Amino acid sequence: MDATMLPEVTAVGVIIKAILILAVISAIAGFGTYIERKILAFMQRxxxxxxxxxxxxxxxxxxxxxxxxxxxxxxxxxxxxxxxxAPVITAATAFIALGAVPVFPDFTIPFVDVYVPSIASDVNVGILFVLGMMAAGLYGPLLAGMAQSNKWGLLGSARTAIQFLSYEVVTGLSLLAPIMIVGSLSFVDFNSYQSNGTWLVLYQPIAFILFLIAGYAETNRTPFDLLEHEAEIVSGYVTEYSGMRWGMFFIGEYANMITIGIIASIVFLGGYNDWWIFPGWIMIIAKIAFLFFLMLWVRAAWPHVRPDQLMWLCWKVLMPLAVINVVITGIVMMAI
Amino acid sequence: MYEFIAFYIFAISTVILFSITVFSKNVLYSMTSLAAGMVMISGFFFLLGADFLGVVQLIVYVGAVMALYAFAMMFFDTTKDVKEKYNSPRLVFLLGGLMAVVFVIIFSAPIIGENLQVLSPITDGVGNAQAVGKVLFTKYLIPFEVAAIMLLVAMVAGIILAGKKMDKSLTTTVLPLVDKESEDEILKKESR
Structure with a gap:
């Protein structure tokens, strides 16, 4: 890229974007609870x-x-x-992760003529950074469960540890195949790779599904919400929490759901490129909304799994599939 | 200017957090400050422009310390302080102090001698990940492969150690809680 093409990054711009992310995502997270309850109610009559x-x-x-x-x-x-x-860790890491994902295409504010890059902090290893930050977010449940001197809490944090060790491998390996194809770890490069209209999900359908499954495990969505499984361990790591401390866990979880939606739509579903007559920003909102809806749909459709089933699924099914996918991708890339 | 401030913030918080790790008697405090200190160290990599290494530091140590937590959970009551046994505090103090001094000398000797040389300078236009990959697969290929084999050996050993009765699921097997005789006794006591 030409040096003059680089968008100017000012301290004020970064601060404004950070505040915007905090405000908008908190609001969406709150509204997400209403949507979730309505959709679940609709699906369960x-x-x-x-x-x-x-x-x-x-x-x-x-x-x-x-x-x-x-x-x-x-x-x-x-x-x-x-x-x-503990609750602060969950909320903070969720928002830090959102700082490194691009949501909208770069644009210029009309009238004042200020060029705005779409991303608060363009780390050139964006994918790894976001995944690392979301992984660090699991320290919230872990510490919460261990600090509250409650048996249910302790069980919840033990489950956090095994869940983390199970899905983390699958997330990394499933994203490895698209990373190999694009040859970069930057979200912006992923987006521009798909600017000709062919979405990466066409080349990597298995990786897409594996990433979604691992993503649901990462955000404790229902088939894998072992950490606060009401029927087994009361509320798991949040048993002793109330009020805003509980609210911070909640906001963190919803922010993570949105992050997973953004990652999946940028890496696999064409990102914020224009499609047909729709401009990019509408497309990405539609994709994120669809992925969010998919999470609620899965929640309504599937029962919980047991911890040993989760480990069995991650280590014996998903991880071998992901490895085979990476190997086949490598062979095909060498052959072409 | 910003880098200057950021460096001192990261440096001071790293030192404080790791001192908590060493001095605290509570497992939970030690582990948490260890994890937080590791995150703070990754800040230095970001400051130096080594994004890839910073992120690797973050991911690897977050995962590693998470496994340590699992052990702490199994061995200690995390809400209480651990009573440590000091057999010979003076010896420990002496050895630890000597080690610290030796490490400081080792790492500061080249800086004092001013013969630090950059052997492989950063090439422009090449990302962090690419540069690391190139070095890893050319110059350091043999250490890389040896490390891979060591990890494989460790994994096989771990599976063999943990692999007894691996074909049965522990959660689905129904263990008899009380055997027949003691059950009868309990029933007798109750009937009395």
């Missing part, structure tokens, strides 16, 4: 939230007020500092 506002739309505000005004309890024997730090 219930009504969902209905009483607060039209179609229950103001349920979000009611929940917010409840969360903010709830009594903040720290159990007697808990390790207070770690107990307080």
């Amino acid at each position: 219930r009504l969902g939230p209905q009483h607060v506002g039209p179609y229950g739309l103001l349920q979000l505000i009611a929940d917010g007020i409840k969360l903010f005004t709830k009594e903040d309890i720290i159990p007697q024997n808990a390790n207070r500092i770690i107990f307080a730090v």
Whole structure:
């Protein structure tokens, strides 16, 4: 790339973008709970939230007020500092990860003529950075469970450890094949590779499915939400949490869902390139929304798995599949 | 200017966090500050422009410390302090201090002698990952392969050690909680 082509990055711009990410994603995460309840209700032939506002739309505000005004309890024997730090880790890492993903194409603000690059921090190993940050986010549940001196919490954090060790390999290996094809670790390069309209999912369907499965495990979505499995371990790592501390775990989880949606749509589904008559920014919002909907659909459709089933699935099925996929990709790339 | 500030923030927090790791008697504090310190060290790599190494530091150590947590969970009550046994504190102090001094001398000798040379300078236009890959597969190929074989050996050993009864699932096997005789006894006691 030419040096003059590089977008100018100013400190003010980065700060504005960081605040925007924080505000927008928190709002979407809150609204996501309403959408989730409505869609789950629709799929299970219930009504969902209905009483607060039209179609229950103001349920979000009611929940917010409840969360903010709830009594903040720290159990007697808990390790207070770690107990307080754990939710912050989950929320913070989720937002840091979002700092390195591009969402919209670069654009110029009209009238003031300011060129805005789409990404808050263009790390040239973006994919690895985002995955690393999301992996660090699992320290939240781990520490929360260990700090609260509650058996359910401890079980929850033990499950966090095994879940982390299971899915992490699959996520890395499933993304390795697209990385080999594109030859870069930068999200922007992934996007420009697919600018001719052929999405990477056409070349790498197996990797796409593997990544989605691992992504659901990463965000504790329902087939794999072992950490707070209500039927088995009360609430797992959040058993002793209430009020805003619990809310931070919640926001972190939803932010991670959106991050997984963004990664999947940029790496596999053509990113923010224009498609037919639709401009790029509409396309990427549609893709992220669809992937978010898919997560809710999966939640409505599948029961929980047991921890040993998760390990069996990750280590004995998904990991060999991912390795075979990488090997075949390598052979095909050598042959062509 | 920004780099200067960032460096000192990272440096001070790294030192503080690792001192907590060493001095704290609580397993949870030690482990958490260890993990946080590792994350802070990755900050140095980012400051020096070595994005790839920074991210690798992040991913590898986050995973490694997570495994340490699993052991801490199994061996200790994490909400209580660990009572440590000091057999000869003076010897430990002496040996530890000597080690620290030796390491400082080893690492500062080339800086004092001012004969630090850059053997493989960074080429422009080549990303971090590509540069690391190139070096790894040309200059350091044999250490790389040896490390791979060592990991393979460790993995095989681990599987052999843990592999007894691996064909049966532990969660689905129904273990008899009480045998027949003691069950009868309990019933007798209750009937009385």
